[in-house]
Amino acid sequence: MIIKILGSGCKKCVALGENAKAAAEAAGKQAEIVKVTDFTQIAGYGVMSTPGLVIDEKLVSAGKVLTASEIGKLL
Template sequence: MQIKILGSGCKKCLTLADNARAALASLGREAQIIKVTDFAEIAAHGVMSTPALAIDDKVVSVGKVLSADEIAALLPTS
């Protein structure tokens, strides 16, 4: 599984990345977390408001910092 944090690297983006790590830890799962700061690549995902979260290249949240529990609920079960 691959999780992308799409954003400029601001405090909200860092918090979203931390929450993604916490969500994975709470579920005992592992994933590759990638921070995407290139605006062309962010726009290629159709994202115009950051931070955004993509799981396996599917954008699941735009423009808000999800909690660890909210992220855990979005992760695939297998």
Template sequence: MQIKVLGTGCRKCKALLAATEEAIKSTGVQAEIEYVTDMMQIAETGLLSTPGLIIDNQIVSSGKVLEPQAIVELIEKNK
């Protein structure tokens, strides 16, 4: 599973990254987490507002910081 956290490096983006890492640890899923801060790369994904979360090339969240449990549910749904 490939997970990307997209953001500019702001506090909310880093909070989403931390929540994503916590969610991965709690599920035990094998996943590669990539933190994308390059605005050109973010624009190429089609994400309209940061922070964003992409699981296996599908945007699953945009513009908000999710709690770890909500990320776990998204991971389970996208397995």
């Protein structure tokens, strides 16, 4: 499983990355967390407001920091 965090690396992006890692660990899933900071790639997912969350190439959230439990439901 590949989880991508789309954003510039701001506090919200970092928090979303930490929550995604915690959610994957809680679900017992092997996940690679990838940070995408290139705005061309981010726009390619249709994200206009960061942070964005992509799970296995599917955009599941944009513009907000999901909690670990919310991300767990998406896994």
